[in-house]
Amino acid sequence: MLQFRQIQALHAVMVTGTVTQAAAQLKISQPAVSNLINSLEHQVGFSFLTVFVVGCVRPRKPTGCSMRSTISYADSIG
Numbered sequence: 001m002l003q004f005r006q007i008q009a010l011h012a013v014m015v016t017g018t019v020t021q022a023a024a025q026l027k028i029s030q031p032a033v034s035n036l037i038n039s040l041e042h043q044v045g046f047s048f049l050t051v052f053v054v055g056c057v058r059p060r061k062p063t064g065c066s067m068r069s070t071i072s073y074a075d076s077i078g
Contacts, residue, residue, distance in 0.1 A: 002043060009036035010048055 012022035013033065023030040041047050 002040065003036075006036045006040035006043075009033045010040060013037065013049060 009022060009026065009032075012025050013019055016022045016025055019033050019037075020030050023033045026033065037049065
């Protein structure tokens with residue numbers, strides 16, 4: 001079952017551009033943000049983000065309406 005906090009973490013990373021900045025915005029640790037997104041990705045069966053060694057993240061290319069629906073939902077609750 002998807003949790004609000006998972007969607008919130010994904011949205012924060014997409015808005016801020018890094019897991020570190022998302023963690024600061026959400027006032028939780030960086031590993032907590034990573035764990036929330038990892039569990040979300042595991043539940044839905046695909047990855048939302050591409051992570052680079054330098055710490056930047058970017059959204060993956062949309063993979064159909066499920067990605068757009070998730071982002072739209074995240075925007076509506078953010």
